[in-house]
Amino acid sequence: MFNRLASKKEKAGRKNKAKINNEAKKIDIPDNLYLKCPQCKKTINKNDLSTNYYKCPYCNHHFRLKSKQRINLIFDTFKEFDDVRYESDPLKFPNYLDKIKDLQNSEEINEAVVTGNANINGINVIGIVMDSYFLMGSMGHVVGEKITRAFEKAITLKCPIVMFSASGGARMQEGMISLMQMAKTSGIVEVFNEKGGLFINVLTDPTTGGVSASFAMLADIILAEPNALIGFAGPRVIEQTIKQKLPKGFQRAEFVLEKGFIDKVVDRQDLKKMIYQLLLLHGVKK
Numbered sequence: 001m002f003n004r005l006a007s008k009k010e011k012a013g014r015k016n017k018a019k020i021n022n023e024a025k026k027i028d029i030p031d032n033l034y035l036k037c038p039q040c041k042k043t044i045n046k047n048d049l050s051t052n053y054y055k056c057p058y059c060n061h062h063f064r065l066k067s068k069q070r071i072n073l074i075f076d077t078f079k080e081f082d083d084v085r086y087e088s089d090p091l092k093f094p095n096y097l098d099k100i101k102d103l104q105n106s107e108e109i110n111e112a113v114v115t116g117n118a119n120i121n122g123i124n125v126i127g128i129v130m131d132s133y134f135l136m137g138s139m140g141h142v143v144g145e146k147i148t149r150a151f152e153k154a155i156t157l158k159c160p161i162v163m164f165s166a167s168g169g170a171r172m173q174e175g176m177i178s179l180m181q182m183a184k185t186s187g188i189v190e191v192f193n194e195k196g197g198l199f200i201n202v203l204t205d206p207t208t209g210g211v212s213a214s215f216a217m218l219a220d221i222i223l224a225e226p227n228a229l230i231g232f233a234g235p236r237v238i239e240q241t242i243k244q245k246l247p248k249g250f251q252r253a254e255f256v257l258e259k260g261f262i263d264k265v266v267d268r269q270d271l272k273k274m275i276y277q278l279l280l281l282h283g284v285k286k
Helices: 002-026 046-050 067-074 096-107 141-157 172-194 235-242 253-258 268-281
Strands: 034-036 043-045 077-081 113-120 123-130 161-167 199-207 221-224
Touching (some): 067 123, 067 161, 113 141, 113 268, 123 141, 141 161, 141 172, 172 199, 221 268
16 A cells, blocks of 8 residues: 555656656747856846946946947948958968958958048047957957958048947957057058048047057057056056066056046046037037
């Protein structure tokens, strides 16, 4: 009698377990629906993030943006130019071209910078948006050439430049050719300045290395997003070199503002309005 009762309980248990498993299978939970904020460590729903300018709703941490996300947030229209897929491997660096092709397919952009004819609230500008998801926004010869052509087009059209810089610096796979882009881009900025052009640059996280040592810091107006890393060598490299502990917040946007290297730190949700007001203030007409 006892064995029969135990057997019935086991069968009932198996049925309940199977029912629970079947119901669980019916629940379709999307992969990667949540992520953890790197600053406050709280869990964030990605949908909430996208409706909040890709900022943490708890601590206001500004997540890094892809170029297309940035373009959608800032520009009303954006017509890309120089959008062909370039293949440049001057040093025949192992697997370099394979990485480039993989990123071109996965990120759906041809290089670490996107350039185009853009519009902000009716004002025509040349937009330049760097993308840290493409080899950390590093500047190789294609990036340098695209930026140079964008400035040349701005000179021809007599348009202001609105740039968003994000880079780990020069691209090591191209060696000295990459470093040459620092002089090349700085030169075209000087020509643009002599022609009376207006150059507004927004430093985003991170703007470092050869980019920060060239065109990024040559703008007429330099804005930055909160807590963006801005500098040449990284803080860990500097600490190891000078054998000293750096002050809290060193090389972050607020620290750099305090030292007078940039003009203003602007929250992402206010950037479009700020840029528009600056364009009007400098006499740019619709």
